[in-house]
Amino acid sequence: MLTERQYAVVMAIVFEYIHTGEPVGSRSLSKKYLTRISAATIRNEMADLEEMGFITQPHTSAGRVPTSKAFRLYVDSILEGKRQKSSELADRLLDLKRQRADFEQLLVYSSQLLSRVTHTVALAASAPLAQVRLERVEFVSIDLYHALLLVVLQGRLIHQKMLAFPCEMSRETLDEIARRINTIASGKPWDEVRDGLRTFLLKELDEVSESCRLAMTEIDGLVSAENFRFFTTGIHQILKLPDFQDIGRLQAILSLLEEEEALSRMVRRYSAKDGLNVVIGSEDPESGLGSFSALFSSYSGKGTRTVLGLIGPVRMDYEKAIAALETVWDGLYENGNNSEGRLRD
Amino acid sequence: MLTERQYAVVMAIVFEYIHTGEPVGSRSLSKKYLTRISAATIRNEMADLEEMGFITQPHTSAGRVPTSKAFRLYVDSILEGKRQKSSELADRLLDLKRQRADFEQLLVYSSQLLSRVTHTVALAASAPLAQVRLERVEFVSIDLYHALLLVVLQGRLIHQKMLAFPCEMSRETLDEIARRINTIASGKPWDEVRDGLRTFLLKELDEVSESCRLAMTEIDGLVSAENFRFFTTGIHQILKLPDFQDIGRLQAILSLLEEEEALSRMVRRYSAKDGLNVVIGSEDPESGLGSFSALFSSYSGKGTRTVLGLIGPVRMDYEKAIAALETVWDGLYENGNNSEGRLRD
DNA sequence: TTTGGCACTCGAAGAGTGAGAGTGCCAGCC
DNA sequence: GGCTGGCACTCTCACTCTTCGAGTGCCAAA
Known part of the structure; x- marks a missing residue:
């Protein structure tokens, strides 16, 4: 046309x-x-x-x-075209990977790197997938009334919560509860086992039912929602840009960045499919991006959904930004089995 | 005079x-x-x-x-004078406490509350004290090459790190290592045991020495530094203020807030003694506060140092801000034994 | 020591002006 | 028919000039 x-x-x-x-x-x-x-x-x-x-x-x-x-x-x-990878950026990412951090930490470092290079706000997020499999549940007893509940999910994803019990809970009782949960639930997708587990526990484990029920609702809250964990860096970067001498526009984006709820909605909406997505704020007033644009790279694998993104002015240098994001993203996932946060070297 | x-x-x-x-x-x-x-x-x-x-x-x-x-x-x-407590604020804090969150989470919620009420940036921080006692060390084996290292400190403070081993580590080996560490180190201040532990381990546990040495340096990094964990909220609050229509001043404060290193230095410097401290930015150019002021409430108890603070314009309403901070702070620590993050109800 | 009065200073806000960049349209050219 | 140069017109930006008002400093009188 x-x-x-x-x-x-x-x-x-x-x-x-x-x-x-x-x-x-x-x-x-x-x-x-x-x-x-x-x-x-x-x-x-x-x-x-x-x-x-x-x-x-x-x-x-x-x-x-x-x-x-x-x-x-x-x-x-x-x-559509091919971008040239920045070899300098790739090198710096390799340096980061050598520091043997876990995957989430690496994600944070990468986003800091991205932010500095592109002068945009960088955003990293990870969330367990809804259909993630439960590997096992473990209690680490801290004292008679407290225990750390560890939920080990597929792909070495760990969620945890400090639990307070209304009555004394010995280490043995906790181990027994964990053993029973694991027997039934281990290896199954969490949203499948959840309901069955709850009724099972409430009926079978009568002698410790109160505590169990408590523990169960906690586990529930831990994995039931597909909640992103967010890490943002580089807010001061966009202050340097000549575009945003006007405070009003900043206010919109800062509110968005501080409001995990809204951020989560935005990210989920625009990183629905794996790969690189570009969102132009003014294209969709409901995005909350206002006069900003965002790039998201996302990938769902063994239990987790990972997103790395940039938020910058609508008139950002997309060519450079896209190339940088691709370089870092590929660096994160390269070496085949190194994906998913493997820590081998 | x-x-x-x-x-x-x-x-x-x-x-x-x-x-x-x-x-x-x-x-x-x-x-x-x-x-x-x-x-x-x-x-x-x-x-x-x-x-x-x-x-x-x-x-x-x-x-x-x-x-x-x-x-x-x-x-x-x-x-010098007495402030009036805001009973509304106290009530809202009580609501938060009823949600049975752990202490750190409660601290975050409190700071969000503070930020909203005072229209300033709120800052919460907690750090293990240098002389904190080690309760025990525990490994949670994830697979043959990975384990989660949990360091349980006095006062239910927990630090953790995912470890990657260069060789296979069975659950039994890990338990044995943990048992040995705990025998020697449990109950002692970490900075005292650290050196002795290291040499002990490197000599005695020869058959698994490589992994042990690795684990040790990790534990080291976990507790050796008095590192604050920071939570900041309300950056968008100060954008609303008529004072900061000029971007330059914002830039200074945002850089400070995003730079944990500098923030940590600042907080450590001005919250040295327990209680309420007021820092006026222009009083000390090295504070990094620029044309902002900060209030800090801090307290050291059973192993942790906790800081709750506000950062606002130099011409903030100190009377209101101080009253709000005091109200929230007292709310956090009231009910005697509820301090230190006890979760009993 | 305090007070009223007066001249002076300075910045903020508003009006007026010229320069510059850009458009729309028309008539002529290929 | 499509492309181009030319010209009149429009609008903003930056600059200057002016006025207005708030506030000071100082002096003389109470």
């Missing part, structure tokens, strides 16, 4: 706008990018493109600003 | 400045606060006070702005 020339004009406008932040005029386009077409011709094309919704004018007699539709076109064109 | 009247003038200037944010003129002082003294007299006093360093003029023919010296005077006068 776009002629080749119109496409070229849109791309040039987006490119120029990303690099200057100012409305783009026909003359500068003709001079810098499309030297074979005159400014007047570009003006005509621009009028059409404006009608089609790719660009707008902040006011008469100003240049054109790309709309989210144009950004989408631009981003898709980048995603 | 200040006459009674000079003192009154300083207090009135600070009070008015806190509530308006504008330089305070002699006329409005005479009208609003010191009705028995004429503006001309106040002008004379102001000239003296300026010489003494309590107030400054942003430019000739503007009102006076209090300096950190004046703020300090004001804050001290508040701390």
Whole structure:
């Protein structure tokens, strides 16, 4: 539906706008990018493109600003092509991996790295999948009234909760409870076993039923929801950008970043399918991104869903940002079996 | 060294400045606060006070702005008196406590509450004391090459680390290692046992020495440093304040909040003694607080040091903020044995 | 020692102006 | 028919000038 020339004009406008932040005029386009077409011709094309919704004018007699539709076109064109990996970034990630941190920690370090390199807010998240399998349950007795409940999930994912019992619970009792739970539930997807387990326990283990019931509801809360754990870094990075001297826009994004609930909804919505996704804030007012864009790389494997993302201004350097995210993401998962947080070296 | 009247003038200037944010003129002082003294007299006093360093003029023919010296005077006068507790705040905290969360979680909730009420950034931190006693060490075997190392410290403080072993480690071996460590080290302050333990282990447990040595260095890193764990909330709160429409100041504080290292240094420096401390940023340029002030409430008990704090603009409502912090802090620790994160109800 | 009065200072806000960038449209050219 | 150069028009931005008001400092009188 776009002629080749119109496409070229849109791309040039987006490119120029990303690099200057100012409305783009026909003359500068003709001079810098499309030297074979005159400014007047570009003006005509621009009028059409404006009608089609790719660009707008902040006011008469100003240049054109790309709309989210144009950004989408631009981003898709980048995603289609191949990006060059930054070998420097890959090296620095390798350094991180040598520090033998666990996977979650590595994820945090990676996001810090990303944030510094791209001058955006980086976001890392991991969540157990709903259908994750329960490996086993274990109690670590702390004193007579307290125990640490460890839920070991598939893929070495561990959730834990300190439990307070209303009555004395000996180590032996706890071990026995854990043994019984494991006999029934180990190896099964948690959402399948949960209900059966609860009724079983409440009926069979009458002598310790009160504590058991308590423990059960706790376990429930631990894994039942597909809750992301979030790590964000680099808020100060976006303050450096010339775009956000105006506080109002910052407020929106900071509220979003501090509100795990909203953040979780946003991430779940836009990282639904594995791989790299680009969300342009103004494309969907309900995203909560406002005048920001986000990139998400996500992957579901053995029990966990992992997301690594960037949040930056709509006119961020997508090419660089996408390349950086891909480089880091691939670095995280490369060496085959190293994925899923394996710690072997 | 200040006459009674000079003192009154300083207090009135600070009070008015806190509530308006504008330089305070002699006329409005005479009208609003010191009705028995004429503006001309106040002008004379102001000239003296300026010489003494309590107030400054942003430019000739503007009102006076209090300096950190004046703020300090004001804050001290508040701390001397008694504040009224907000019963609403106390009630909301009680609600939180009923949710049976562990102490650290409760601390986080409390700080969120504080942030909302005072419109400042709230900061919660907890750290094991250097001389904390080791209760015991436990390994939870995950698979042949991985185990979760749990270090149980005095006061139910738990540190943990996922360990990767370079060779197979059976559950029995791990239990044996833990048993030996516990025999020697349990009940002793960690910094005392550490060195002896290391040499003991490296010599005695030769057959599993490589893994042991690894485990030991990990334990070391877990407790050796007095590392605060930080939780901050409410960054978006300070964006609402009229003072910080200027990005530069925000940048300083956001960098500080995102840099755990610097934050830790700052907190350690200003919450050295138990109780409530007020830091006025401009009083000490090295604080990193810039044009912000901070309140810290801190307490060291059975193994942990806990800090709850607020960071707000220098001209924050200290009276309200101090009262709020005190209310929440007392709420956290009241009911005697409920302190230290006891979970009984 | 305190007070009223007066001249002076300075910044904030508003109006006016010119420069510059950009557009839309028209008429001519390939 | 599509492309281009030219021209009139529009709108913002930055700058200057002016006015207004709040506030001071100082002096002389009570």
